[in-house]
Amino acid sequence: MESENEEAADADGTSARSLRAEVERRRTFAIISHPDAGKTTLTEKLLLFGGAVREAGSVRGRRSDKHAKSDWLELEKQRGISVSSSVMHFDYRGFRVNILDTPGHKDFSEDTYRTLTAADSAVMLIDGAKGVENQTRKLFEVCRMRGIPIFTFVNKMDRFGRDPLDLMSEIEEVLGIDAVPVNWPVGEGKDFRGVYDRLGDRLIMFSGGNHGRTLLDENIIEGGLGSDAFNEALGIHAGELTDALELLDGAGAEFDLERVRAGELTPMFFGSALTNFGVSPLLERFLEMAPCPTARESDKGMVEPDSKDFSGFVFKIQANMDKDHRDRIAFVRVCSGRFMAGKSTRHVRTNKPIRLANSTLLMGRDREEVSEAFPGDVVGLFDPGVFGIGDTLNDKGDFNYPGIPSFSPECFARVEVAAVGKRKSLEKGIDQLVQEGAVQLFREPGGGSATLILGAIGQLQFDVFQHRLASEYGVEPGLSPLDYKLARWPQADFDTEIFRFSERVRVYEDREGRAVLLAKSEWDLKRVEEKHPELKLAETADPLRLATSGA
Numbered sequence: 021m022e023s024e025n026e027e028a029a030d031a032d033g034t035s036a037r038s039l040r041a042e043v044e045r046r047r048t049f050a051i052i053s054h055p056d057a058g059k060t061t062l063t064e065k066l067l068l069f070g071g072a073v074r075e076a077g078s079v080r081g082r083r084s085d086k087h088a089k090s091d092w093l094e095l096e097k098q099r100g101i102s103v104s105s106s107v108m109h110f111d112y113r114g115f116r117v118n119i120l121d122t123p124g125h126k127d128f129s130e131d132t133y134r135t136l137t138a139a140d141s142a143v144m145l146i147d148g149a150k151g152v153e154n155q156t157r158k159l160f161e162v163c164r165m166r167g168i169p170i171f172t173f174v175n176k177m178d179r180f181g182r183d184p185l186d187l188m189s190e191i192e193e194v195l196g197i198d199a200v201p202v203n204w205p206v207g208e209g210k211d212f213r214g215v216y217d218r219l220g221d222r223l224i225m226f227s228g229g230n231h232g233r234t235l236l237d238e239n240i241i242e243g244g245l246g247s248d249a250f251n252e253a254l255g256i257h258a259g260e261l262t263d264a265l266e267l268l269d270g271a272g273a274e275f276d277l278e279r280v281r282a283g284e285l286t287p288m289f290f291g292s293a294l295t296n297f298g299v300s301p302l303l304e305r306f307l308e309m310a311p312c313p314t315a316r317e318s319d320k321g322m323v324e325p326d327s328k329d330f331s332g333f334v335f336k337i338q339a340n341m342d343k344d345h346r347d348r349i350a351f352v353r354v355c356s357g358r359f360m361a362g363k364s365t366r367h368v369r370t371n372k373p374i375r376l377a378n379s380t381l382l383m384g385r386d387r388e389e390v391s392e393a394f395p396g397d398v399v400g401l402f403d404p405g406v407f408g409i410g411d412t413l414n415d416k417g418d419f420n421y422p423g424i425p426s427f428s429p430e431c432f433a434r435v436e437v438a439a440v441g442k443r444k445s446l447e448k449g450i451d452q453l454v455q456e457g458a459v460q461l462f463r464e465p466g467g468g469s470a471t472l473i474l475g476a477i478g479q480l481q482f483d484v485f486q487h488r489l490a491s492e493y494g495v496e497p498g499l500s501p502l503d504y505k506l507a508r509w510p511q512a513d514f515d516t517e518i519f520r521f522s523e524r525v526r527v528y529e530d531r532e533g534r535a536v537l538l539a540k541s542e543w544d545l546k547r548v549e550e551k552h553p554e555l556k557l558a559e560t561a562d563p564l565r566l567a568t569s570g571a
């Protein structure tokens with residue numbers, strides 16, 4: 021699809037050039053990490069540096085009052101978990117920065133996986149004492165699947181942690197990506213002095229103090245390695261820094277922006293979000309290196325962000341964000357053109373015109389009315405129940421984005437049959453909640469049987485599902501746990517009969533009618549794979565890949 025970057029003004033008076041400028045100044049990313057690595061803290065500090073908040077703690081609160089603020093769902097309050105996620109934005113040095121926030125609890129990681137499809141890059145946050153943890157690894161894999169650039173921030177350098185070289189080789193070995201430190205720590209724990217900025221040949225010294233609630237002036241020392249100013253600032257650490265840098269220069273990967281943008285090389289930063297240290301060097305280099313929104317694949321070819329027509333896709337649907345209104349908000353990532361509130365576009369799946377009314381820019385839990393938005397932005401659209409996860413909106417209704425992949429659930433349960441009078445409400449409730457992506461649904465092949473199987477990443481997802489069925493649809497079906505542990509989508513056509521032999525691996529259909537194998541263990545799947553290598557079992561069902569492979 022052609023980009024229309026001539027200067028001619030369109031009907032709305034926006035020249036294509038200003039659309040291009042809006043695209044180029046946008047940076048849309050998500051932070052991925054294992055719980056407790058400091059994602060909330062880093063997000064707050066980025067907002068602080070970006071001027072979106074004046075004092076850290078004012079957006080989401082410190083842990084003690086986190087729960088009080090996130091009251092959109094009773095369950096969230098009862099359990100003290102964060103189920104919801106949002107989007108935050110701020111302007112910084114000419115850039116529009118969009119941070120796609122994700123829920124912290126691992127049981128809701130499917131939500132995070134989906135949100136990553138709307139991000140153009142990711143910041144991978146690692147606890148300096150713990151290294152690459154489980155959840156980080158899974159989220160990293162999702163980023164890699166999309167080929168987006170990943171920036172690494174090693175946090176909590178104000179505490180004693182692991183050797184930085186060790187952390188670097190762990191990232192390279194465990195994640196299989198080259199790492200290039202953009203800065204390097206000087207000292208650690210109580211003796212943490214700051215970082216050496218390798219690209220700028222300068223020292224950024226840590227001054228501690230005020231517990232990071234407000235900004236501090238950075239103490240930057242120029243002069244370069246070996247200079248008197250450096251030696252004085254480094255003190256006893258001068259020798260160890262020189263040694264580490266020699267090692268990095270000799271054996272480490274070289275900085276290469278193209279490889280960073282291709283997701284093959286991760287720039288590494290060190291710091292301490294709690295004390296604000298290293299946050300602004302991260303933000304500044306990130307804004308320089310991270311890509312602006314680029315062309316996105318559709319079933320009719322690539323769509324350039326500066327194409328004149330508006331397009332976007334729904335990556336998340338959140339119900340009951342505002343308890344008083346019982347509403348549903350569809351989160352739409354703008355991919356091309358200019359979003360204008362009140363204008364009409366098309367909802368491609370239903371081929372119906374849709375007015376972009378009641379649109380908001382999300383900011384934490386607050387909503388701002390939005391009149392226009394550009395590629396990279398996320399708008400919240402009031403959803404009267406028409407939107408589904410992965411739906412495309414575009415002005416001409418003539419192409420589809422690939423949709424959101426389905427990720428393998430890790431828990432499964434069968435829905436108990438409801439009393440006759442309740443069946444309609446149950447079906448409606450399940451249909452709506454599955455469309456929202458609250459859980460995944462599987463049926464017997466052919467859809468003949470009434471057996472409904474639900475899949476989720478974690479038990480809490482089922483709890484939320486049941487809670488919502490009861491409060492919104494007045495039905496309380498039992499869920500019987502099943503001992504399946506994973507789902508795999510065959511990438512080739514196959515005869516469902518051949519799997520009849522095993523009770524441990526069964527064939528079902530997912531919501532889109534694709535065949536899917538539910539298995540009790542990796543071992544069972546391995547046996548199937550050995551016997552039927554032609555099936556090419558995939559951990560995720562990628563709608564575009566399936567569509568083009570004809571499966």
Ligand code: G4P
Pocket residue numbers: 053054055056057058059060061062082083084124175176177178179291292293294295
């Ligand atoms: P999460 O969203 O990734 O789950 O992590 P969160 O920011 O909530 O941080 C988890 C804990 O780590 C918090 O401590 C937080 O203060 C601490 N933390 C975050 N960044 C740093 C850092 O750079 N250095 C140090 N030393 N600690 C850091 P907590 O005691 O669990 O909660 P709180 O009472 O401090 O809020």
